[in-house]
Amino acid sequence: MSDEAIAAVREVYAALAARPVSRNCTGVSQCCRFRLNGRTPFLTKGEALVAARAWRAAGRKEVVPPADGSCPFLGKNGLCQIYDGRPFGCRTHFCEAAGGPYARNEVRDLIQRLEEIDRRLGGNGGVNLPVAVAEAMESLPGGKKQRRR
Template sequence: MSRRQPSPGLADALAEVRAIYRDLADRPAERDCRSLAGCCQFRQTGRTPVLTRGEALLAAKGVRAAGRKQLKPRPDGACPALGVDNRCTIYDFRPFGCRTHFCAAAGGMIPRRQVADLIQRLEALDERLGGDGSRPFEAAVGDALDGAF
């Protein structure tokens, strides 16, 4: 019989997400993200990254580190974390999807089988944090900034 693990504190949760991102960076998958920001144009691409709670908490930390308390929707429908200089304002804190998906120029989507174990770790952490699965960027990060979880 499996026993549910206790909910981690914020520091432990953030450390786990960072460890998962480090493990991803150590994978042999070729990536060439040069901050072209094409994948950040949600309205144009019709795609939005979805975040587990741990990812949202870390992204919210990035928003605060960038000196903002809230994310405001952009009139052009791009990611609200995209800066006026067309660069990600939370690059070191960006979610898993921004590191693995969307962008053809950066190498295209990493096949799920190459990162399935990392996704499972993010999902397991989400469950331990009381989450109910991945949610779109703006809702997930907005709730994390509001202290909703």
């Protein structure tokens, strides 16, 4: 089911990218500094699986939130280390430098698709990014939950 869910989430991300909403990420990474901006993205189970798979592909085995409260995927160079696998909230974020947030009516249908994938996976709605991805990492092949079986 996780491969199907990952494919379905990636379809949602592709549909978002095809929308004619103008955004221009400048890479200043203010949005990735959760403690400083007071906002942490919440992920559905499917989004967390996509991010966890990207993190695993980067050779990582666990998610360790930095002491400064930044996103655990923010590299020392200030760039996202899982950019292609970043969650929906990171793609539609509140960053003023990138054009501000998407209006909910621009993405409501995509949010509903992510929520449906979450329900199929047995999720309970959004979970904060570090926790959601850490749990998803455990469920991937080779993760702690997989080894216990």
